[in-house]
Amino acid sequence: MIAIIDYNAGNLTSVKRALDFLGQKSVITSDFSTVVDAERIIFPGVGAAGRAISDLRQRKLDRAILEVFNCDKPILGICLGTQIIMQRSQENNTVCLGLIKGDVKLFSESLSDGQCGRLKVPHMGWNSIRLNKAHPLFDGVDPSSEFYFVHSYYPVPDEQDKILGETSYGIQFASVLISKNLIAMQFHPEKSGRPGLRILDNFCRWNGKGYAE
């Protein structure tokens, strides 16, 4: 069973629907022991970091996530879920979970594509990813695939080896992060058509390990 963590942060049902479509059993839950006992967990979310963290703490789900992380079960973070695994976020000046060292920053207002001008914030729409190395979650995903993003903040990990994939939007930012059994993506695989579904399907089979170097 896959536990989709419910902490009042936006559209959880779309992740559940994608898993239903793939024939994968999942449950949306905010119950500590359901999360801890799950075979794997998905940590989705849209919304603001400050509110998300306080909801997580209130439900003791911060501890549940840490426990799952420490016992090597596969964890997938999506969008806001990718930001609040970092140490700090500029959004609402929030102290986050700290599973990966580094900060979450706001896209600059003067973001430019270097040609005809100013880029919009939020970064909303389809963009590609450059992978730094192969990973089981991207098996069978065409490298030219694009994914659906919608966010104004982006993660900046301290350690380069935590960056699996990067995306360009005026700057290069880390759009896919890894740390052992944790993989986190800034885009929405559940809204990214066939390549996104493939990533979710791969996650459902993932053993929590990367390929040997």
Place this chain on the structure above:
Amino acid sequence: MLSKRIIPCLDVRDGKLTKGIKFKGNVDIGDPVETAARYYEEGADELVFYDITASHEKRDIMIETVRKVAERIFIPFSVGGGIRTVEDMREVLLAGAEKISINSAAVKNPDLISMGAEIFGSQCIVLGMDVLRVSISEKIPSGYEIVINGGRAHTGIDALEWAKNGENLGAGEICLNSIDADGTKDGYELELSRLISSNVKIPVIASGGAGTPTHLFDVLSEDKADAALIASMTHYGTYTIREIKTYLHERKIKVRMNW
């Protein structure tokens, strides 16, 4: 880099498309769910549903449609038409829509934008603007006025002013519909698009007037819009999404070519 989005718009009344949609190969489809699935397969980047159901009692039918669409397609879609309260918004989002579009209701009650953004997040709230070209006046300095109720009622509100206001209230995106261009197939209102897009930070979807791929090139080049709404040009099988995207791709407009 970010791709420009191509977004088919489907009008739905009482759970059915108002006009049957014909895909190449002469398949006639009048069912919004089947049509959505077909556009998803054909490479649409997003979909817009516009509910033109007249009676409020029949809104349940639309919610059921949204639910069925959400089980079949895995790209974002928005729903507009008849959304007047935060509760209406919640219902549509829970049924599986990614975004809600508010238009006349936001003009009558701008707080709806801020309340929606506060509760569901700005990324959910699309401000739909119906705009009519008028003579420049003290009240309408941009020469573009907001109209409501399907373009029938003038509001005396300047379109540029309203766009900035909507952004400040928390709208995450603007869907900019030119009443002058709508239905003409003569191309988008480029000046309007440029004006609004260059004066707000949030993405702008151009709407109204698309007839050929050239029209999409015109509005998506030089940052006049971030996305383009289309209807009849693909609804009646004149073009496929792939044909439109290939045309744009060959002319260096970045679009998603792999799906």
